Amino acid sequence: xxxxxxxxxxxxxxxxxxxxxxxxxxxxxxxxxxxxxxxxxxxxxxxxxxxxxxxxxxxxxxxxxxxxxxxxxxxxxxxxxxxxxxxxxxxxxxxxxxxxxxxxxxxxxxxxxxxxxxxxxxxxxxxxxxxxxxxxxxxxxxxxxxxxxxxxxxxxxxxxxxxxx
Amino acid sequence: xxxxxxxxxxxxxxxxxxxxxxxxxxxxxxxxxxxxxxxxxxxxxxxxxxxxxxxxxxxxxxxxxxxxxxxxxxxxxxxxxxxxxxxxxxxxxxxxxxxxxxxxxxxxxxxxxxxxxxxxxxxxxxxxxxxxxxxxxxxxxxxxxxxxxxx
Numbered sequence: 646x647x648x649x650x651x652x653x654x655x656x657x658x659x660x661x662x663x664x665x666x667x668x669x670x671x672x673x674x675x676x677x678x679x680x681x682x683x684x685x686x687x688x689x690x691x692x693x694x695x696x697x698x699x700x701x702x703x704x705x706x707x708x709x710x711x712x713x714x715x716x717x718x719x720x721x722x723x724x725x726x727x728x729x730x731x732x733x734x735x736x737x738x739x740x741x742x743x744x745x746x747x748x749x750x751x752x753x754x755x756x757x758x759x760x761x762x763x764x765x766x767x768x769x770x771x772x773x774x775x776x777x778x779x780x781x782x783x784x785x786x787x788x789x790x791x792x793x794x795x796x797x798x799x800x801x802x803x804x805x806x807x808x809x810x
Numbered sequence: 811x812x813x814x815x816x817x818x819x820x821x822x823x824x825x826x827x828x829x830x831x832x833x834x835x836x837x838x839x840x841x842x843x844x845x846x847x848x849x850x851x852x853x854x855x856x857x858x859x860x861x862x863x864x865x866x867x868x869x870x871x872x873x874x875x876x877x878x879x880x881x882x883x884x885x886x887x888x889x890x891x892x893x894x895x896x897x898x899x900x901x902x903x904x905x906x907x908x909x910x911x912x913x914x915x916x917x918x919x920x921x922x923x924x925x926x927x928x929x930x931x932x933x934x935x936x937x938x939x940x941x942x943x944x945x946x947x948x949x950x951x952x953x954x955x956x957x958x959x960x961x
Contacts, residue, residue, distance in 0.1 A: 728825050728838065730858040731888060737857045738909070739888045768866055768955060769833045792887070794833050800826075801837050803888040 660710070665717075667710035667763035712795070713763035713771040719797030721756035725749040731803040733783070740804045741783045751781050752802045755789040770794045774805060784808035814920050815905055815928035816847045819861050822939055832951050836863045837887055839940075846894065846907065848917035854893065854907040856886070862948065863887060864894070865936055868929045869952045870959065871896075876922070896925070 660666050727748045730739045742748045755761065755775035764772045773791040780787055782804020790805035819841035826838035837860055844859035845852060864884065871882050882896040892908025902919030910916075920928075937948040 724827075726826050728858070728888070730825070730840075735858075738890060739858075739886075740890075766833075767959070768836050768863065769831075769958060790888075792833070792837060794831060796831075798830070800833050801888065 661714040661763075663714070663757075664759040665714060665761040665763065667713055669707075669709035669713075669763075669765060709765070710763055713765075713773070713793070714761075716771060716793050716795055716797040717756045717761060717763070717773050717791075720791070720793045720799045721753045723798055725752050725799050725802065727752070728801055728803075731801075740786065742804055743780055743783050746781050748802075751777065751789060752791060752799060755802075756791060756793070756799075766792055770800060776806070780809070782806075813847075813928065813931075814849060814924040816850075817844075817861075817864075817928065817932040818847065819844045819859070819936075822861070822936075822943065825858060825860075832955055835946065835951060836860065836866055836955070839944075846905075848905050848920070851914050851917060852911070853905065853914065853917060854909050856889075856893075860887060861936060862940075862951070865933050865948065866952055866955050869933060870956055872926065872929055873956060 725748070727742075728739075729735050730737050731741050732748065733741055733744045735741065742751070755777060756773060758775045758777070760777075761773050761775045764774070766772045771793045773793055774788055775791075776788045778787060781789060784804075785808055786804040786806050787809065788804065788806035789802060791802040792800045794800050821842035823840065823842065824838060825840045826834060829835050829838055839860065839862050840858045841861045843855070843857060844861060845855040847853060863886065867882070867884050871879065879898075881898055882894070883892065884894040885891045886893045890908070895904070895906045895908070897904040897906070899919060902921050903925050904919055905917055905925070933948065933952070940946040940948050
């Protein structure tokens, strides 16, 4: 089992206060008090509003991880709106949730998980990858990828990772 | 007239209750049917395809200097790898997909001008349709995303 700490080391990245890892460019330092603040479930109540967060310049290193972690926690509290193309029985070759899986519940769980790994999404926002340790997708996929906007909304989410027997 | 390389789409529509930011448009605005053809041979087809995401990837790729332009491997968000492959060869560009049917021959190479024309036409058609039906300026969106990525 790869722990968040191991993943962070492998990625030369950082961890947030809940233990989740991130891979962002180095160049910033996180303060202990600030780090602890991001561990609180109520991160959406921080002074930095959604609009400001959307327009804020991306930050590097641990600060970027804090932003991603905060956006992720906030996204877990909002609407999920899974695309129908990722639901069982839908057409297309897209990754799909397994039959009987509570897709919205899985996304919320993944966004709050200490196993979450954060990366910048090339087209903006964050990629939050979480291995939930059980099959949640068709083909036995155990991981979920969520694309979260900088202001803390789930833009899309779907099962991810290698198929397992 | 048969286009050398053609990106075809039909029935554009939102795939989410609300498209608030550029990122929503890129990932949750889709074509009910989408296909890529090379010399009229079907290379790739998919439903509910995020056409603006592909347009953004191609736009950013074309914006790089030719000397620095690497081969492109595009993976549609939420799908498998190998949706679209653009590989440089000594004689031109190989356009391929991991989903090409075994019965479809390996596409013939195309020139840089043909590739540029196909991408420009794709973006222009998207710009026209989304402007008409959704009041969305695709060119402005792509410019913003490119600027954000380079900042």
